[in-house]
Amino acid sequence: MTTRRPLIAGNWKMNGLKADAQALSRDLAQRVNKAGGIGFDMLICPPFTVISTVVGAVAGSGVAVGGQDCHVAEKGAHTGDISPVMLADQGCQFVILGHSERRADHGETDAVVKAKAEAALAADLVAVVCVGETESQKDAGQTIDVVASQIAGSMPEGADAAKVVVAYEPVWAIGTGRTPTVDDVAKVHAAIRDEIAKALGNDVAAAMRILYGGSVKPSNAKDLLGLDHVDGALVGGASLKAEDFWAIAEASA
Numbered sequence: 001m002t003t004r005r006p007l008i009a010g011n012w013k014m015n016g017l018k019a020d021a022q023a024l025s026r027d028l029a030q031r032v033n034k035a036g037g038i039g040f041d042m043l044i045c046p047p048f049t050v051i052s053t054v055v056g057a058v059a060g061s062g063v064a065v066g067g068q069d070c071h072v073a074e075k076g077a078h079t080g081d082i083s084p085v086m087l088a089d090q091g092c093q094f095v096i097l098g099h100s101e102r103r104a105d106h107g108e109t110d111a112v113v114k115a116k117a118e119a120a121l122a123a124d125l126v127a128v129v130c131v132g133e134t135e136s137q138k139d140a141g142q143t144i145d146v147v148a149s150q151i152a153g154s155m156p157e158g159a160d161a162a163k164v165v166v167a168y169e170p171v172w173a174i175g176t177g178r179t180p181t182v183d184d185v186a187k188v189h190a191a192i193r194d195e196i197a198k199a200l201g202n203d204v205a206a207a208m209r210i211l212y213g214g215s216v217k218p219s220n221a222k223d224l225l226g227l228d229h230v231d232g233a234l235v236g237g238a239s240l241k242a243e244d245f246w247a248i249a250e251a252s253a
């Protein structure tokens with residue numbers, strides 16, 4: 001049986017100035033250090049502008065840092081963009097790709113997400129590939145078809161369990177306080193694992209972490225993170241409060 005170590009990832013989105021970024025990440029690093037040993041991996045994905053602040057604040061704690069997006073190219077004439085090599089150079093180990101806010105705000109397609117994930121892998125970053133259905137797709141009973149097609153279209157060449165993490169984030173659950181039922185989360189995660197198996201084989205599928213994201217908070221973390229195919233959480237709002245993010249992480253172990 002494969003044991004998948006839970007990954008608790010915080011997506012700060014466009015939040016955090018230097019002082020609060022430092023205080024929050026330092027608080028989390030101190031909690032990890034004080035705990036001695038933890039049964040989960042912790043990841044913070046701050047805005048680009050405070051990545052180096054956060055990397056400095058968590059140094060030596062084992063807390064990983066990631067970007068929230070990257071360009072497909074290594075460098076060049078792409079004003080305002082950040083390359084995966086630049087993220088790695090700043091001390092990042094991960095990058096979130098295909099978040100629904102990027103798919104919606106920047107028109108990112110599965111093909112774009114796949115290309116970015118391949119660039120991330122080439123820069124030795126772990127790609128956190130996000131998938132999830134909209135509310136109208138859910139209401140039309142299309143959830144499994146939508147996420148299966150997003151997995152098939154976004155998974156990078158050369159993916160394996162050490163290089164890719166999948167995050168299932170129903171778009172209608174992000175930042176809304178609403179979540180699917182635990183039965184629905186269990187069904188979708190099992191379907192995602194089947195889809196990964198089709199693409200990459202049973203061994204890779206059994207080892208790859210599939211996170212749930214969408215209004216995770218301390219009060220629902222235990223139920224969601226206790227499910228068989230849920231291997232951690234991608235947390236937005238609740239990752240901005242050390243106490244809440246820590247409580248979610250502890251619920252995973």
Ligand code: PEP
Pocket residue numbers: 011169173174175176177213214215216234235236237238
């Ligand atoms: C997210 O943005 O990835 C997310 C899951 O947000 P929230 O936890 O606030 O719903």
